[in-house]
Amino acid sequence: RYSILPAISLDGVLHLDILTHSWNATEFEKFIDVPLDNMNPWPQKNSVLVMNNASIHHFEGLRQIVESR
Numbered sequence: 001r002y003s004i005l006p007a008i009s010l011d012g013v014l015h016l017d018i019l020t021h022s023w024n025a026t027e028f029e030k031f032i033d034v035p036l037d038n039m040n041p042w043p044q045k046n047s048v049l050v051m052n053n054a055s056i057h058h059f060e061g062l063r064q065i066v067e068s069r
Contacts, residue, residue: 007035009046014038025059032062036069 003023007015015034019027040047049066051057 005031007031007038009038011045014046023054023056025056028056029059029062029065032065036066039069 001020003019003021005017005019005023005028006013015031015038017031023031035049038046039049042048
């Protein structure tokens with residue numbers, strides 16, 4: 001069993017990670033650093049981050065990590 005998580009922009013894949021177990025908040029916290037390194041302030045290219053309501057997207061400090069970039 002594999003769990004695949006891509007970070008996709010209009011130009012293609014920014015980052016992709018594959019795990020042999022389910023994603024959790026700890027793994028997602030490690031993952032999110034790479035796409036954030038490729039993001040820019042609004043209204044530049046790669047300036048909008050969209051996440052669904054998956055449980056891995058809900059951990060203490062995520063908002064601070066995103067906003068500090």
